[in-house]
Amino acid sequence: MSALLExxxxxxxxxxxxxxxxxxxxxxxxxxxxLVGESGCGKSVTALAVMGLLARGARREAERLxxxxxxxxxxxxxxxxxxxxxxMAMIFxxxxxxxxxxxxxxxxxxxxxxxxxxxxxRARALDRAVELLGRVGITAPAMRLGQYPHQLSGGLRxxxxxAMALMCEPELLIADEPTTALDVTVQAQIxxxxxxxxxxxxxxxLLITHDLGIVARVAHRVSVMYAGEVVESAPxxxxxxxxxxxxxxxxxxxxxxxxxxxxxxPLGSIPGVVPRIPPGFAGCAFRDRCAHARPECAxxxxxxxxxxxxxxxxxxxxxxxxxxxxxxA
Amino acid sequence: xxxxxxxPAIEVRDxxxxxxxxxxxxxxxxxxxxxxGVSFRxxxxxxxxVVGESGCGKSTLARLILGLLEPTAGEVLVEGRRLATMDRRARxxxxxxxxQDPFASLNPxxxxxxxxxxxxxxxxxxxxxxxxxxxxxMLERVGLSREQGERFPAQLSGGQRQRVAIARALVLRPRxxxxxxxxSALDVSVQAQIxxxxxxxxxxxxxxxxxxxxNLAVVEHVxxxxxxxxxxxxxERAExxxxxxxxxxxxxxxxxxxxLTPEPGLGVPDVGLGDALPDPxxxxxxxxxxxxxxxxxxxxxxxxxxxVPTATGIVECHLEDAAAAARPAxx
Numbered sequence: 001m002s003a004l005l006e007x008x009x010x011x012x013x014x015x016x017x018x019x020x021x022x023x024x025x026x027x028x029x030x031x032x033x034x035l036v037g038e039s040g041c042g043k044s045v046t047a048l049a050v051m052g053l054l055a056r057g058a059r060r061e062a063e064r065l066x067x068x069x070x071x072x073x074x075x076x077x078x079x080x081x082x083x084x085x086x087x088m089a090m091i092f093x094x095x096x097x098x099x100x101x102x103x104x105x106x107x108x109x110x111x112x113x114x115x116x117x118x119x120x121x122r123a124r125a126l127d128r129a130v131e132l133l134g135r136v137g138i139t140a141p142a143m144r145l146g147q148y149p150h151q152l153s154g155g156l157r158x159x160x161x162x163a164m165a166l167m168c169e170p171e172l173l174i175a176d177e178p179t180t181a182l183d184v185t186v187q188a189q190i191x192x193x194x195x196x197x198x199x200x201x202x203x204x205x206l207l208i209t210h211d212l213g214i215v216a217r218v219a220h221r222v223s224v225m226y227a228g229e230v231v232e233s234a235p236x237x238x239x240x241x242x243x244x245x246x247x248x249x250x251x252x253x254x255x256x257x258x259x260x261x262x263x264x265x266p267l268g269s270i271p272g273v274v275p276r277i278p279p280g281f282a283g284c285a286f287r288d289r290c291a292h293a294r295p296e297c298a299x300x301x302x303x304x305x306x307x308x309x310x311x312x313x314x315x316x317x318x319x320x321x322x323x324x325x326x327x328x329a
Numbered sequence: 330x331x332x333x334x335x336x337p338a339i340e341v342r343d344x345x346x347x348x349x350x351x352x353x354x355x356x357x358x359x360x361x362x363x364x365x366g367v368s369f370r371x372x373x374x375x376x377x378x379v380v381g382e383s384g385c386g387k388s389t390l391a392r393l394i395l396g397l398l399e400p401t402a403g404e405v406l407v408e409g410r411r412l413a414t415m416d417r418r419a420r421x422x423x424x425x426x427x428x429q430d431p432f433a434s435l436n437p438x439x440x441x442x443x444x445x446x447x448x449x450x451x452x453x454x455x456x457x458x459x460x461x462x463x464x465x466x467m468l469e470r471v472g473l474s475r476e477q478g479e480r481f482p483a484q485l486s487g488g489q490r491q492r493v494a495i496a497r498a499l500v501l502r503p504r505x506x507x508x509x510x511x512x513s514a515l516d517v518s519v520q521a522q523i524x525x526x527x528x529x530x531x532x533x534x535x536x537x538x539x540x541x542x543x544n545l546a547v548v549e550h551v552x553x554x555x556x557x558x559x560x561x562x563x564x565e566r567a568e569x570x571x572x573x574x575x576x577x578x579x580x581x582x583x584x585x586x587x588x589l590t591p592e593p594g595l596g597v598p599d600v601g602l603g604d605a606l607p608d609p610x611x612x613x614x615x616x617x618x619x620x621x622x623x624x625x626x627x628x629x630x631x632x633x634x635x636x637v638p639t640a641t642g643i644v645e646c647h648l649e650d651a652a653a654a655a656r657p658a659x660x
Contacts, residue, residue, distance in 0.1 A: 038516040153606050154383075183382040184543065188587040191597040210517065213546075213589030217597050236593045254521035256550035257590050258573055263550055266528065269521035273486045 004029045004172055004204045005050065005088075009063030012042070012049050012228075018279045019045045019058075021228035025206075027172065032198060032205040034219035034236075036212060038251075040274045042228040043208045047174045050206075051090055052080040068171065086116040089165035093177035095157035099149040105129075105160055106145030112167045132163040136193055155186035162193065169201070176208045191218055212255055216240055221309075224248045227277050227285035234310035244304075244312040244321065246290045284314070292316060336409030337370035338537035339394070339424075339505050344368070344403035346389055350610065361610045363389040365561035367403075371554065373504070376531065376538040378552030378569065380545055380584065384609055386561040387541045391509045394539065395426050407505055418452055425498035429510035431490030435482040442468070442478040445496045452501070467496045471526060488519035492526070499530065507539045512547065524551060545588045549573050554642070557581045560607050560617045567642035577644040579622050616647065624648060 005027040012020040020042040027033040035043045049060050052072065065072045067088060072080070084090075092098045100108055109132075110125035126145065133141030136159040149157055158178060165173055175194070179187035195218060198205055209215060215222055216236065223233040224245065232245040243249045253268025272289045284290070287297040296315045303311055306318040317323075344367045349358040363386045371377045379387045392398040394405050396412055405412045407423045415423075425448070428434040435444055442464050449460045468478050471492040482490055491511065498506055508527065512520040528551060531538060542548050548555060549569060556566040557580065565578040576582045586598045601623045613620050619629035628647050636643040637653050 038518060155606070184545070184587040184589075185382060185583060185600050185602050188589070188597055188600045189602075191589075192599065195597060211589070212517070212591040216591040216593040217589050217595060219593075240591060240593045251517060252591065254517045255591055256521075256524075256546045257592075258546055258549040258588065260590075263569070266525040267521040267550065269525060270518035271522075273488065273519070274516075 002029060003027070004068055005206065006064055006066045007046070007050060007062065008065075009061075010046060010049060010065065011059075011061045012045050012054065013059045013279055014055075014057060016278055018277050018281065019228055020049065021277065021281075021285075023223075023225065023228065023230050025223045025230060025233065027204045027206050029171065029204050030198065030202045031220045032195075032207055032218055033221045033223065034215040035206065035208045035223050035225060036210065036215050036251075037225035038210060038274050040276075041225045043225050044176055046225070047090065047176055047206065047208055051084060051088065051174065052077075053084075053090075082116070085112050085165075085170075086168045087170055088172040088174070089168070089170040090174040090176065091158070091161045091165050091178050093180050095154070095161045095181075096149060098161060099157060101149055104146055104148055105133075105152075109133075109145070109160070109164050109167060112164060116168050128167060129163070132166050133160070135166075135197070136160075136163045137189070138163070154182055155190065158182060158186075158190055159193070162190075162197075166197070166201075170203070172204045172206065174206045174208070177210070178207070179214070180209070180211075187214075194218070212252060224251070227275060229285065229313060231286065231314070232312040234307070234312075238307055238310045242306070242310075242321070244306045244310070244316075244318060245286075245314050246292050246316070247286050248312075249321065250289075292320070335373065336406070338373040338375065338408060339539065340370040340406040340409075341394065342368055342404050342406070344390070344393055344405065345401045346386075346393055346398060347401045359610055362561050362612060363609055364393060364400075365612075367558075367561075367563055369556060369563065369566060371505075371537055371539065373408075373537055374531070374535055375554060376540050376552045378548035378555040379539065379541045379558060380543065380548050380555060381558035382543070382584075382607065384560075384607060385558040386609065387558050388509055390558070391426070391507050391539065391541055395424060395507055396420055421448055421451065421503075422501050423503055424505045424507065425501065425503040427491070427494050427498050427506060427508045427511045429513050431482070431487060431494050431514070434494055435490055437482050439481070440478070441473070441480055441482065441485070441493050444482070444493060445478075445500055448497060448501045463500055464496075467500045470499070470530070471496045486519075487515050488522055491515065491519075491523050495523075495526065495530070499534065499536075502534070503536075505537045505539065507541070509541045510543065511540075513542065513544065520547070527551065545584060546590065557584065560609055560612050562617065562645065563643070564618065564646070565642065565644045567639060567644075571639075571641045577639060577649055578618075578646050579624050579648075580618050583621075583623075616645075 003026040008024040010020050010023045023046055037043050048054050109129040113125045114120050130141045133144055138144055138159055179190050219236045222236050222239045223230045226247050232248045250270040256267055270289050277285055283298040284301045287293040301313050303313050304318050305311055344364055346364040348361040348363055350361050351358045381387050393400050412420055446460050446464045449455045473492055512523050540551055552569045555569050555572045556563045559580050565581045576585050583600045583602050587600045602621045615630040615632055616634050619625040634645045634647045634650055636645050637649045
């Protein structure tokens with residue numbers, strides 16, 4: 001599998017806040033890469049930086065930022081907007097805020113295609129919209145074209161957003177918390193839909209979520225973000241079988257799992273909150289909340305390999321957890 | 330010697346609430362039945378988890394129980410006393426809420442200690458020194474420092490704000506706390522802190538919780554008993570362990586199937602509920618779940634199922650009804 005999206009050493013700064021601090025990740029064709037972390041850890045900003053959709057006043061720097069081998073850093077706004085919605089598309093958490101309430105579903109869906117493929121007739125664009133609405137599991141698609149977003153339920157709106165993102169057959173889909181606002185039953189339907197589309201269309205998906213359950217079920221590869229950095233990155237099975245970073249381990253301990261965590265036992269929790277990091281901050285940003293913090297943690301933190309394609313950023317040795325457990329036994 | 334058993338901490342009898350909604354200037358008002366004949370009792374020290382999708386009436390139920398909405402029919406009793414006949418102050422001493430969004434439920438222009446003191450001040454007969462003492466005690470109990478008591482809500486994180494909301498709910502030492510999605514707006518690591526705090530407070534203060542959530546994994550962790558709501562009715566109620574080990578109602582099974590536990594390799598399950606979404610303004614005849622039910626048969630659209638008693642609760646499903654009838658009467 002070749003890398004479709006390559007990000008290395010990404011920095012994003014808003015004034016005195018360093019939102020992303022040297023994040024690196026790659027998404028291969030046909031792969032789902034999950035970016036997971038708590039609110040304020042920089043996962044959405046990373047996605048917006050890739051799409052070139054950062055708010056004015058944000059400063060973006062990167063060692064590498066490439067889509068299908070093409071460097072995105074030097075692209076003009078025009079070239080970037082040609083790419084967006086065409087070869088790379090994005091869907092957001094709250095579909096009501098990303099759909100225009102005063103236009104019908106049909107007119108919003110056809111606009112994408114006619115803008116990126118000038119010369120497409122309206123009839124041809126409408127056909128494509130009907131086809132895609134059917135593809136994302138919407139019944140009576142032709143009728144939906146004439147409806148306005150407020151006439152649809154949350155699950156239907158998110159399906160419309162997905163169909164709209166697919167109008168130009170993108171190679172990369174960035175989905176930012178696409179199911180967070182939905183009921184669990186609808187969430188399962190939408191995630192199955194995304195997995196099916198990926199299988200059929202060979203789509204690369206960068207999925208942003210705070211929900212480790214979603215990560216475990218849909219990701220091929222996971223990057224855990226904390227305070228603007230990717231602190232651990234691994235194939236999904238490896239990450240859940242042997243998490244190495246103390247933050248990843250803490251996060252996993254916080255999730256109640258039916259049948260696994262005793263009901264009368266307290267859940268694991270991480271003390272404190274995600275800090276705001278000023279530019280020029282050195283060392284590990286997690287050290288104030290970490291039970292294993294040592295003086296070295298205030299200096300530059302090495303990236304360590306823990307297995308094939310499994311990296312984490314910590315001063316602890318890769319086998320610290322197994323040794324600690326052995327010492328307890 | 331046969332003393333009457335103590336009354337349940339909270340009892341709800343056949344509670345019903347109908348909203349009248351106008352959908353246009355000249356359209357006749359339509360009836361939306363948000364809560365339709367809900368009954369349950371929770372013993373002292375218990376936690377009843379209420380789960381269901383959005384629009385199933387779980388938040389309306391919370392508001393009815395708190396007395397924030399008038400029921401159309403039915404009644405709520407706390408420790409055997411009818412809430413409807415009490416004045417607001419007496420009610421506040423028995424039952425208190427914790428809401429989902431601590432950003433919206435705290436007055437942004439008041440200091441934390443004043444927010445927590447409010448229920449005591451509203452009682453009107455608590456001396457000022459006692460208010461100060463109880464507020465300080467309560468803040469410490471929920472893990473907030475004296476210095477944080479001087480701050481405004483905007484200066485606190487989401488988890489700290491939810492601690493303020495909990496302190497405010499507990500400062501009158503109520504018997505019952507209604508938690509409506511108390512951790513849904515919080516990050517997972519903070520959610521765990523708040524759930525642990527709620528569990529600790531219940532143990533130490535002997536509280537009874539009504540715990541409303543859409544997150545079944547959370548409910549499984551905190552509840553002793555679980556009620557599954559669908560379009561205003563409790564379609565299944567059972568002890569938590571029994572419900573999660575052996576769900577009976579097809580809707581409960583679908584809900585449990587859609588919980589995504591962090592176990593890689595399992596993929597996303599096919600819930601099998603189809604696209605027909607529940608609409609409380611248009612409740613289907615017969616069993617209200619039948620348009621989405623993968624097991625529906627001829628009887629379901631015509632006849633509403635009655636509650637069938639199970640080992641630890643009830644279930645409303647014709648399949649269970651038929652199974653109960655088929656069982657020999659002697660058993």
